[in-house]
Amino acid sequence: MNAMTSGSVAGRGPGVQLVYDFADGDRGMVDLLGGKGANLAEMTRLGLPVPPGFTVTTEACQHYLLRGEEPQPLRLQVTMALRRLENLLGRRLGDVQDPLLVSVRSGAKFSMPGMMETVLNVGLNDYSVKGLADAVGDERFAWDSYRRLIQMFGRTVLDISSELFESALESAKVRAGADTDVELPAAVLRELVDEFKGIVLEQTGRQFPQDPREQLDLAMRAVFASWNTDRARLYRRRERIRNDLGTAVNVCAMVFGNLGDSSGTGVCFTRDPATGRPGLYGDYLVNAQGEDVVAGIRNTLSLEDFAHLNAAAHTELTRIARRLETHYRDLCDIEFTVERGKLWMLQTRVGKRTAAAAFRIATQLVDEKVITNDEALTRVSGQQLAQLMFPQFDADAPRTRLTLAMGASPGAAVGKVVFDSATATAWAARGEDVLLCRRETNPDDLAGMIAAAGVLTTRGGKTSHAAVVARGMGRTCVCGAEEIDIDAQARKLRVGDVVVAEGDVLSIDGSTGEVFAGRIPVVPSPVATYLERGLDVALESADAETADLVGSVDQLLRHADRTRLLGVRANADTAEDAARARHLGAEGIGLCRTEHMFLGDRRVLVERLILADTPASRDAALAELLPLQRADFTTLLREMDGLPTTIRLLDPPLHEFLPDRTELAVEVALARAAGEVDPAREVLLTAVERLHESNPMLGLRGVRLALMVPGLFAMQAQAVAEAAAARLQDGGRPLVEIMVPLVGSVMELHLIRDEIDGVITDVADRTGADLSIPIGTMIELPRAALTAHRIAEVAEFFSFGTNDLTQTTWGFSRDDVEAALFATYLDKGVFTVSPFESLDRDGVGTLVRMAVTAGREAKPDLKVGVCGEHGGDPDSVHFFHEIGLDYVSCSPFRVPVARLEAGRAALIAETGAGAS
Ligand code: PEP
Numbered sequence: 007m008n009a010m011t012s013g014s015v016a017g018r019g020p021g022v023q024l025v026y027d028f029a030d031g032d033r034g035m036v037d038l039l040g041g042k043g044a045n046l047a048e049m050t051r052l053g054l055p056v057p058p059g060f061t062v063t064t065e066a067c068q069h070y071l072l073r074g075e076e077p078q079p080l081r082l083q084v085t086m087a088l089r090r091l092e093n094l095l096g097r098r099l100g101d102v103q104d105p106l107l108v109s110v111r112s113g114a115k116f117s118m119p120g121m122m123e124t125v126l127n128v129g130l131n132d133y134s135v136k137g138l139a140d141a142v143g144d145e146r147f148a149w150d151s152y153r154r155l156i157q158m159f160g161r162t163v164l165d166i167s168s169e170l171f172e173s174a175l176e177s178a179k180v181r182a183g184a185d186t187d188v189e190l191p192a193a194v195l196r197e198l199v200d201e202f203k204g205i206v207l208e209q210t211g212r213q214f215p216q217d218p219r220e221q222l223d224l225a226m227r228a229v230f231a232s233w234n235t236d237r238a239r240l241y242r243r244r245e246r247i248r249n250d251l252g253t254a255v256n257v258c259a260m261v262f263g264n265l266g267d268s269s270g271t272g273v274c275f276t277r278d279p280a281t282g283r284p285g286l287y288g289d290y291l292v293n294a295q296g297e298d299v300v301a302g303i304r305n306t307l308s309l310e311d312f313a314h315l316n317a318a319a320h321t322e323l324t325r326i327a328r329r330l331e332t333h334y335r336d337l338c339d340i341e342f343t344v345e346r347g348k349l350w351m352l353q354t355r356v357g358k359r360t361a362a363a364a365f366r367i368a369t370q371l372v373d374e375k376v377i378t379n380d381e382a383l384t385r386v387s388g389q390q391l392a393q394l395m396f397p398q399f400d401a402d403a404p405r406t407r408l409t410l411a412m413g414a415s416p417g418a419a420v421g422k423v424v425f426d427s428a429t430a431t432a433w434a435a436r437g438e439d440v441l442l443c444r445r446e447t448n449p450d451d452l453a454g455m456i457a458a459a460g461v462l463t464t465r466g467g468k469t470s471h472a473a474v475v476a477r478g479m480g481r482t483c484v485c486g487a488e489e490i491d492i493d494a495q496a497r498k499l500r501v502g503d504v505v506v507a508e509g510d511v512l513s514i515d516g517s518t519g520e521v522f523a524g525r526i527p528v529v530p531s532p533v534a535t536y537l538e539r540g541l542d543v544a545l546e547s548a549d550a551e552t553a554d555l556v557g558s559v560d561q562l563l564r565h566a567d568r569t570r571l572l573g574v575r576a577n578a579d580t581a582e583d584a585a586r587a588r589h590l591g592a593e594g595i596g597l598c599r600t601e602h603m604f605l606g607d608r609r610v611l612v613e614r615l616i617l618a619d620t621p622a623s624r625d626a627a628l629a630e631l632l633p634l635q636r637a638d639f640t641t642l643l644r645e646m647d648g649l650p651t652t653i654r655l656l657d658p659p660l661h662e663f664l665p666d667r668t669e670l671a672v673e674v675a676l677a678r679a680a681g682e683v684d685p686a687r688e689v690l691l692t693a694v695e696r697l698h699e700s701n702p703m704l705g706l707r708g709v710r711l712a713l714m715v716p717g718l719f720a721m722q723a724q725a726v727a728e729a730a731a732a733r734l735q736d737g738g739r740p741l742v743e744i745m746v747p748l749v750g751s752v753m754e755l756h757l758i759r760d761e762i763d764g765v766i767t768d769v770a771d772r773t774g775a776d777l778s779i780p781i782g783t784m785i786e787l788p789r790a791a792l793t794a795h796r797i798a799e800v801a802e803f804f805s806f807g808t809n810d811l812t813q814t815t816w817g818f819s820r821d822d823v824e825a826a827l828f829a830t831y832l833d834k835g836v837f838t839v840s841p842f843e844s845l846d847r848d849g850v851g852t853l854v855r856m857a858v859t860a861g862r863e864a865k866p867d868l869k870v871g872v873c874g875e876h877g878g879d880p881d882s883v884h885f886f887h888e889i890g891l892d893y894v895s896c897s898p899f900r901v902p903v904a905r906l907e908a909g910r911a912a913l914i915a916e917t918g919a920g921a922s
């Protein structure tokens with residue numbers, strides 16, 4: 007949807023509904039109500055204890071973001087919704103006697119943890135604070151709630167530095183001799199409110215707004231505006247969330263977790279989101295409100311402790327968790343509050359989880375008959391599988407454990423310790439691995455968390471900001487390491503007697519929560535071992551949880567193989583890579599680049615070819631290359647016996663095989679100056695000068711080169727044909743295919759085919775081998791795509807070279823432009839991901855689609871694949887499935903990812919389930 011058109015509320019007339027009561031929505035309305043709003047509505051519909059409230063739609067936000075003002079009907083609709091809420095509860099917003107207070111929270115379609123704003127206790131002012139004190143019979147609580155409102159409102163709505171409030175709070179604690187804010191008495195809190203109001207006046211030039219409705223309107227506006235903070239934009243860029251979606255705003259009657267020891271607030275997951283272990287998992291904070299758990303400011307209690315404190319509420323929570331999991335048929339995360347013993351549900355959603363948890367939970371739910379194998383496959387992703395293939399710490403390596411904390415996001419991270427986000431970003435930019443060590447993280451640390459190899463915090467549980475965000479981005483994280491004392495000022499941390507300064511190396515294990523001194527070597531992960539060496543080897547030394555994980559991966563990958571329609575091949579040039587690709591499940595080689603066969607010792611032969619000044623000397627040079635190439639192909643075809651192997655004839659410009667032009671020019675000039683002219687080097691320099699190109703990527707390469715250097719492709723084709731004949735003679739089953747690069751015109755392919763066909767026939771006649779070698783072409787120039795119907799007449803197959811096709815469609819030099827331009831383009835939203843990484847469906851994809859259709863119209867049995875980098879990119883794999891390619895080909899390491907995604911693509915395209 008384009009925000010410029012359908013996002014404009016004005017364009018849809020005055021009757022458009024911008025506000026929905028929780029009781030009027032459901033989880034299907036996530037586009038309009040955001041994730042939080044839709045799920046609050048769903049829980050309300052299920053009859054769960056949700057405090058009443060209403061949601062302002064994402065459409066209203068889109069309008070605000072576009073026009074800089076709220077849509078005109080919003081004010082009245084909020085008034086009506088507020089009236090309904092007040093009538094339901096029998097209390098008025100900000101009433102002087104028994105005030106209704108509300109929370110105002112953002113909630114976009116896709117969860118963006120901690121990225122946007124929340125204001126609690128809206129409706130409190132100098133009068134209603136007394137009403138609240140009387141109503142709940144707790145003066146301290148009322149003043150504490152009021153100071154929290156001013157603090158959150160000041161920071162979020164009025165843009166006042168939070169430091170000012172924090173330091174006033176700290177001084178108040180010192181004055182009162184209190185360790186925590188819970189110990190502050192009412193009188194001190196009242197003074198603090200005055201002080202906070204003073205800060206507001208001083209910083210903004212106006213009084214803290216006393217009108218409850220004005221507070222509400224300003225808070226809602228701040229939530230809208232928070233969609234566009236730097237950190238929210240950065241998060242969306244990373245998560246590939248569109249910028250025009252906007253956020254909904256949820257206005258909810260307050261319930262209080264900070265009404266003494268029978269109250270509290272917590273976050274829980276229906277299973278462990280880090281490991282996937284079954285059973286309720288979470289944190290609880292006694293006498294605390296709202297964000298305290300997520301912020302990780304205070305260390306929390308476990309749910310077992312919560313059960314001891316309030317058995318009834320814990321039982322109810324367990325029952326509701328089970329209900330939600332059955333209803334959503336997935337892991338849910340839950341925010342809840344207990345107000346004087348009574349449980350309230352504040353939020354639920356399908357919870358984020360680590361890659362390992364995703365696989366384990368998906369297959370557990372199949373075992374529990376909650377979902378099918380098909381559904382389970384849509385619940386995991388290629389990206390998660392790739393994460394599980396990362397190495398882990400070597401179990402046999404010696405180590406010194408400094409402390410044991412919580413493993414919040416798995417992986418093995420080793421890096422230099424840094425204490426702030428800016429240093430993490432700066433050091434990482436110069437190529438260093440860093441560990442970001444913080445007391446707790448907040449959303450401003452996002453850039454540092456992205457840059458770091460791992461994150462270590464000393465406060466907060468598995469549901470703290472650091473944990474949630476790190477898990478979301480697949481970053482290793484250990485949190486709540488209480489034994490570590492960080493002195494960010496002095497740039498060091500202390501654990502017992504050990505002092506670690508900034509720049510010293512630590513190793514953290516995000517699965518076990520261990521923190522080690524120094525660098526520990528890493529080894530392949532069990533999932534990588536399984537993929538490369540099979541299930542039995544992987545299970546040999548696995549503990550129960552690891553075995554369970556490997557079993558889950560195996561189950562889902564095998565299901566993907568059964569389900570997918572796309573073939574998966576690998577790009578491999580050597581027998582070694584080919585063997586690895588086969589183990590990883592490749593069903594053939596989709597691209598064997600032959601250029602490496604012209605490097606190393608063979609350079610001299612290429613030099614001779616280039617310098618040949620007569621047909622005879624050229625043929626002599628080619629004749630020397632021939633047996634070497636034949637041996638290359640014979641080994642490769644032995645490794646890939648019985649599987650299709652596509653050999654691409656030479657592509658890069660010849661000067662890539664010659665010495666560097668500047669270095670050679672300097673060498674020759676120095677020799678001349680010394681009177682020691684070397685005629686051979688002089689000739690070479692002339693050739694290098696002659697072959698020099700300003701735009702080599704658009705120059706004499708691929709088929710063009712073959713037409714300029716007669717015999718080159720014929721020699722390669724002969725080597726292929728003779729290798730195939732030799733394999734046949736040895737009883738093998740070579741299924742080799744020859745591919746011509748950089749074709750733009752059917753005539754180019756014609757000319758080359760004539761030459762190659764002749765060579766293959768000669769070899770067949772000579773050897774008596776029954777050679778059937780399909781000849782196809784890469785489609786990697788827009789002109790090739792546009793004339794695919796003609797090219798197909800001469801080709802047995804197409805393979806899309808989407809690297810070059812992206813380069814030439816956009817006019818982007820693939821070697822230069824990513825570093826120079828892409829950060830700015832990503833920032834300005836020209837694209838959300840590099841088109842070299844994930845296929846640009848609208849542009850390059852349109853050419854691919856057209857060429858497939860035209861090619862198959864001309865030749866119905868035309869085989870069509872892709873061998874650009876996009877062949878291993880999850881999102882692109884879905885596109886290639888949609889347009890009916892026969893196979894994708896990618897680097898060996900990405901083969902399992904492509905297999906999984908191809909299976910998912912078949913299911914998702916069929917059922918429309920899930921997202922890619
Ligand atoms: C391509 O262009 O997509 C391709 C596979 O060829 P290369 O990357 O070798 O140019």
Ligand code: MG
Binds near residue numbers: 786807809810
């Ligand atoms: Mg190419």
